[in-house]
């Protein structure tokens with residue numbers, strides 16, 4: 279499903295100083311491999327020179343991009359500007375750990391044209407940060423946010439996690455209140471996912487640590503949405519809040535509406551013209567393929583119209599904007615009111631969606647159960 283929207287560029291930087299207790303993302307603590315990785319990345323950028331000429335968002339994610347030196351980040355920025363056309367008004371984001379950068383570093387990042395910073399705060403309670411295995415404390419997180427402001431970042435995002443084992447709602451609300459007092463332009467609030475392969479996941483699955491019920495997790499979600507919307511944030515996607523839609527992540531929105539994107543680095547996914555492909559998770563395989571001048575692609579799939587339609591339906595119900603019925607019909611050939619009208623009207627009567635002005639949008643209660651909504 280080709281669109282005229284400008285693609286986004288994601289670069290995965292797969293290094294972390296230590297592994298957090300809850301994390302199963304693609305990253306390694308073997309920072310001796312950074313030089314080889316950067317050579318490989320440079321080659322991978324070249325491989326896509328003719329396929330993705332222009333971008334209007336760039337996202338340096340990880341892993342921990344702020345583990346790279348400023349010179350290394352500068353080299354990546356130079357390379358992508360040399361090979362691709364990065365539009366003048368692009369949103370350029372970097373994820374950082376609060377422990378890594380001082381004011382001078384942050385000013386240098388701004389000087390490289392990076393105009394959005396996403397700080398991995400996760401919690402502002404010491405005990406919780408220790409439980410999560412984070413390497414910063416709340417004081418460092420607060421300093422990082424203040425210094426990002428001083429460095430001239432007007433678009434500052436904070437990542438937080440709720441639903442930690444034993445976490446009381448009141449303690450989560452304390453973290454939220456502290457975060458709101460810092461006035462970030464963007465907040466991502468994720469429910470803790472318990473992954474069996476992680477130390478925290480194992481302790482919860484063996485009941486060494488307590489696990490919240492679905493009802494309690496729903497209370498976390500609903501109260502988070504209520505508190506942040508009352509504080510002037512738009513709850514624009516299930517986990518994301520922005521001070522007005524102009525501060526919403528332009529890059530992440532591309533993932534939700536089938537805009538093309540190119541992902542570089544191990545495990546990164548790409549999407550273009552109905553095709554999705556993804557790179558090796560193994561850093562060693564990624565580096566070796568690029569040494570051999572091969573695309574480091576692990577697998578790919580071509581999506582049929584039915585699969586694209588299901589994705590658009592599923593992803594649209596996760597966003598406040600919801601689904602524009604006319605656009606949906608034009609792109610996917612499906613009249614949703616004709617196909618699912620009675621079920622949609624029942625959901626509207628139950629207060630889970632709103633059908634008006636030619637669109638279907640989830641309410642807050644609907645967002646809380648959006649995976650189930652998508653199954654109608």
Ligand code: SF4
Nearest residue numbers: 294297298301340341
């Ligand atoms: S810093 Fe991020 S990517 Fe690295 S281990 Fe922690 S959660 Fe995972």
